[in-house]
Amino acid sequence: MFSTIYIEEQVADHLRTREICARFPQATQVQCQRYGEVFNPKSQNFRLQKRKPALILAHKHDRRILETPAGYGIGGRNNYYFSHMLNCLYDCRYCFLQGMYRSAHYVLYVNYEDFGTDIDALLDQADNKPCWFFSGYDCDSLVLEPVSACMQHFLPFFAARPAAHIEIRTKSTQVRSLLQQTAIPNAVVAFSFTPAEIHASLEHKVPNIERRLEAMQKLQQAGWQLGLRFDPLIYRDDYRQQYARLFQQVFSQLDTERLHSVSLGPFRLPRTYFRNIVRLYPDEPLFAGSFAESGGMVSYPEELEHEMTGFCTRELLKHVPEAVLFPCRLAA
């Protein structure tokens, strides 16, 4: 899986570092002072590196838990996100990570305990009022779970803190570690979907819809709360049929009454990320259409975006009550 593992000096003797390295005895281990030396240099090409990304084991020093952008949430008031990892094993062409980072290497922060300390501090600050913590913003929460054991660490942590809610966002079918634990009421496992045609052309290496639904069924049977994320909405001429088919397929296989939340969000990227991605993939049809730019964000033209969001909202309301539907309303 990894033929090169870069290791920050500070975490060279960390137990997790030793455990992870032991899983890849053939990998070349390269020491670095700070992971930024490997991850941040200018002269790198994300697209080339995506062929064979390396793993970087690092220590996250600060800014471990961040506030979510306004409008991002599933009903809670205090919303935060955290990333135990940067970059994703999947290769979705619409993903903002391609435009945000110069490197496609996977950075895994091994000091999970420090993330926990910061979460506790925020809970104290909120007087133990409910707080939401979204994982899987700069990575997929579960796809590297067999290696990182991140959720294996965090789920007992959240189980002991009922005021803290966690969203585990994923496209992965790596749910074994969840199934081995008792479901906790303050965790939501949220799966992202796009229609099959878009999955086939844009979501490289992502398990197909059927396999993800199978994983969701297992989790639902085990008592886990589930979420559905239709984000980003991707345009095609026949998007109405494609999304209607997708919703039909998804909701026919899940117990919709037990769904925690459903959200949808339009395709949007900060202008600089969008430009970086187009530079990386000038030959990608997704980026050859007309886009509108407003307030530093690139999106489909407003009229089309409203039309798509409206259509998908109406379709979703045929399957789920309005109370669990959360359209993403990010400020433009």
Added chain:
Amino acid sequence: MINIVVALPAEARPLLDHFRLRDKQHNTAFPIYRNTDMALIVSGPGKVAAAAATALLAGTGTPHARAAWLNIGIAGHAHHAIGSGYIAHRITDSATGKSWYPPQIHELSTPTENLYTVDRPEDNYPAAALYEMEASGFFPVACRFSSSELVQCFKVISDNRTQGTTAVTAKLCVQLIAERLADIERLINTLSGMADEYATWHAPHPDLEQLSARWRFSVSQQHQLAELARRWKVLTADQPLWLEQLEKTRSARAVLHCLEQHLETLSTSSPSTCSVPSI
């Protein structure tokens, strides 16, 4: 296209013969040899010379902005066997302590190793690493001209604790490089393949040059034209950019408008690709 930087004529000789590099340029500060898809420069020893030669080769070469770069040479190591070859996965300048990490995205079985660039030949080999004198001059400069995935260093062990630097002769150097030519060729093919692919992704529409020559585009308009041509290339699968309507068009602005209009009317419903909105 690949650019090769070596320090010594003895390191260059087997490469010149094997890759039939000729046409030595005499009017430059460093000897340069070329064939159709490769250039080699002999820098002389030391990181400053390597940096200067790398910059010169980039400046005098044909405009292959996305060329691969390879530094080939000999190096010492405490215990690695004489004649064994290594790709550098970390390059550290001993004088400054600064390190660079050439991304290892190839599938080659050639082992990789830490490398220290030193200012004088190192006979004690204090760390478990390669010791040589050019890589920290070569790498950061080559990365100014190409992406770091396409910039690599390959070193052949010439000395170790059993057989020190005093035993390194020009004849031995020729022999050591010659014996690793198969590894070098594999590395060159891999890097060249990636560089070619990289160039293909960014190849402009073939008609772009013709359009640019026919009308006078401002710098800003040239960027707009390039972007329209990129979209055109993707949406039409390389159909000619030269439209009949353009023949009657007088200004660059009108050309851009015409192309924009045409892009908007393009049907984008292709079942095999992700279609895009045309508003």
